[in-house]
Amino acid sequence: MTADQRHKCMSRIRSKGTKPEMIVRRYLFSKGFRYRVNVKRLPGTPDIVLRKYLTVIFINGCFWHGHEECVIFKMPKSNVEFWERKINCNRERDLQKRIELRRLGWHTIVLWECQLKPKIRELTLQGLELTLNTIMLENYGKNKPYRSDNATEHLQVAEEKAGYGKSV
Ligand SMILES: [Zn+2]
Numbered sequence: 001m002t003a004d005q006r007h008k009c010m011s012r013i014r015s016k017g018t019k020p021e022m023i024v025r026r027y028l029f030s031k032g033f034r035y036r037v038n039v040k041r042l043p044g045t046p047d048i049v050l051r052k053y054l055t056v057i058f059i060n061g062c063f064w065h066g067h068e069e070c071v072i073f074k075m076p077k078s079n080v081e082f083w084e085r086k087i088n089c090n091r092e093r094d095l096q097k098r099i100e101l102r103r104l105g106w107h108t109i110v111l112w113e114c115q116l117k118p119k120i121r122e123l124t125l126q127g128l129e130l131t132l133n134t135i136m137l138e139n140y141g142k143n144k145p146y147r148s149d150n151a152t153e154h155l156q157v158a159e160e161k162a163g164y165g166k167s168v
Helices: 003-010 019-030 080-103 118-141 148-162
Strands: 048-050 055-060 107-112
Touching: 019 048, 019 055, 019 118, 055 080, 055 118, 080 107, 107 118
Parallel strands: 055 107
Antiparallel strands: 048 055
8 A cells, every 4th residue: 555545545534424324322321321432532432421431432334444255245346446545545544543542442342333223222232232331340340440452352242242243
């Protein structure tokens, strides 16, 4: 990837206040979670930031962020090379941001557009709530300074249990 390509890649493609994002925000608010949105001073400008939980949430569109093994994401049949490059680029950027966030001590949760479709939405949101509560217990259970590497390991397990997709 050339420097120019990388630069283009790094410019954001996330749209603000999209419907899936609003679904998650409304749910969290109704359950008493308090958060900030589109926090620009954190890597990747997370859609939702729960400071108390040291957790950020990204709500990703399946196409732009290249959701693997997704039921709705399909690579277009024309300009395949262009789209592959673009989507791989977004994937790489997402991963980079996750790594930066981990270094700063944040948990990252990724919710995919397809996981918020009406049929499985409730399950996804309940899983999210469970994961947040588990993270909270773990953060408070430790009498030593927060360790992001442990946290990430834990998060992957929690996400699996909650049944909404895998960590990147
Ligand atoms: Zn998907």
